[in-house]
Amino acid sequence: MSGAADKRLFTPGPINTSRAVKEAMLRDMGSRDGEFLATVREIRHELLRLAGATQSAGYEAVLLQGSGTFAVESVISSAVPEHGTLLVVSNGAYAERIGQIAARHRIPARFLRCAENAAPDIAALSATLADPAITHVAVVHCETSSGILNPLDAIAERVREAGAALIVDAMSSFGAYPISLPSLSAHFMVSSANKCIEGVPGFAFVLARRESLLACRDVARTVSLDLWAQWDGMERTGQFRFTPPTHALLAFRQALDELRAEGGPTGRAARYRTRHAALVAGMRAMGFVEHVVPALQSHIITTFRCPSEATFRFADFYERLSSRGLVIYPGKLTQGDCFRVGTIGRITEEDIRALLAGIREVLAEMGVAVPLRH
Numbered sequence: 001m002s003g004a005a006d007k008r009l010f011t012p013g014p015i016n017t018s019r020a021v022k023e024a025m026l027r028d029m030g031s032r033d034g035e036f037l038a039t040v041r042e043i044r045h046e047l048l049r050l051a052g053a054t055q056s057a058g059y060e061a062v063l064l065q066g067s068g069t070f071a072v073e074s075v076i077s078s079a080v081p082e083h084g085t086l087l088v089v090s091n092g093a094y095a096e097r098i099g100q101i102a103a104r105h106r107i108p109a110r111f112l113r114c115a116e117n118a119a120p121d122i123a124a125l126s127a128t129l130a131d132p133a134i135t136h137v138a139v140v141h142c143e144t145s146s147g148i149l150n151p152l153d154a155i156a157e158r159v160r161e162a163g164a165a166l167i168v169d170a171m172s173s174f175g176a177y178p179i180s181l182p183s184l185s186a187h188f189m190v191s192s193a194n195k196c197i198e199g200v201p202g203f204a205f206v207l208a209r210r211e212s213l214l215a216c217r218d219v220a221r222t223v224s225l226d227l228w229a230q231w232d233g234m235e236r237t238g239q240f241r242f243t244p245p246t247h248a249l250l251a252f253r254q255a256l257d258e259l260r261a262e263g264g265p266t267g268r269a270a271r272y273r274t275r276h277a278a279l280v281a282g283m284r285a286m287g288f289v290e291h292v293v294p295a296l297q298s299h300i301i302t303t304f305r306c307p308s309e310a311t312f313r314f315a316d317f318y319e320r321l322s323s324r325g326l327v328i329y330p331g332k333l334t335q336g337d338c339f340r341v342g343t344i345g346r347i348t349e350e351d352i353r354a355l356l357a358g359i360r361e362v363l364a365e366m367g368v369a370v371p372l373r374h
């Protein structure tokens with residue numbers, strides 16, 4: 001054991017977790033053990049509850065080993081049938097990844113694109129959806145590559161009107177924004193263990209309408225990411241088809257208890273909003289400028305433009321902060337030099353103060369003047 005202290009992770013995940021979440025993993029458990037099967041059952045039930053859904057109302061929760069992308073790929077490659085067409089509403093890298101997944105599986109895809117710091121055009125969406133070839137629409141709720149929060153309700157309404165199946169990538173928003181699957185009429189929603197539910201990495205999950213899952217039967221292009229088979233196996237045996245991430249599931253059960261104790265997504269949103277507001281106020285005071293306007297900005301992650309001074313180099317900035325135990329994230333925009341700061345996970349007000357103080361010190365060391373010029 002190194003005994004090294006955890007760094008403070010201002011990232012989109014993995015994020016800092018509570019001590020109790022980490023301690024929940026100090027047990028080995030068999031994948032067919034009754035207690036483990038009960039844990040899986042509880043988790044599936046609680047995830048549906050968080051999304052305002054129940055099995056009796058026709059919804060199901062499927063857990064999948066791997067990171068969030070595995071679950072996104074599972075949905076895309078299992079849900080869009082041979083003669084289907086996927087429309088990807090894209091204003092960032094995670095939506096573009098959905099397009100890459102479709103291309104790899106030779107699934108016909110169209111794109112409705114807009115700038116990375118702009119909201120999708122709802123009128124243009126309606127016009128695009130007039131094409132009856134489009135059977136499925138994928139949208140990213142919080143585009144974590146910029147921090148923009150897309151207008152999910154308005155998008156869902158248009159998709160419902162058009163009669164297409166809505167697939168929501170809520171990877172970085174589920175748990176931190178109230179989301180109701182029935183109100184959205186979403187067919188599939190994907191998220192993962194180590195974002196706003198504050199578990200550890202190791203698995204992701206899909207919440208879906210049962211009838212949409214049934215329609216996935218024999219559609220999948222892969223064995224391990226066959227969503228219908230994963231669900232069917234879980235329903236019949238209560239188990240995962242392949243080795244489950246037992247420790248991550250135990251941690252997740254604890255994380256779900258903590259989310260409930262905090263008042264669910266509404267309570268958690270209040271905490272993240274406060275952290276985000278403190279971060280932005282402190283960064284603006286130093287002269288930093290956000291890339292996304294406040295009206296579209298989430299409380300998950302914020303993109304700041306890099307200072308224009310020649311002495312500013314992101315790799316150096318990152319290393320100097322990291323050596324102080326403060327981990328930020330590089331930018332993921334195709335245009336513009338920027339970096340990102342996450343405000344999800346177990347970070348405290350004091351952590352935000354420490355980050356702001358660290359940034360101030362590091363800029364001074366690097367000879368970058370504040371206020372910054374753009």
Ligand SMILES: Cc1ncc(COP(=O)(O)O)c(C=O)c1O
Binds near residue numbers: 067068140144170
């Ligand atoms: C919106 C969104 N989609 C997909 C992913 C991919 O998840 P993972 O890195 O766990 O595969 C992320 C990761 O941050 C994300 O934020």
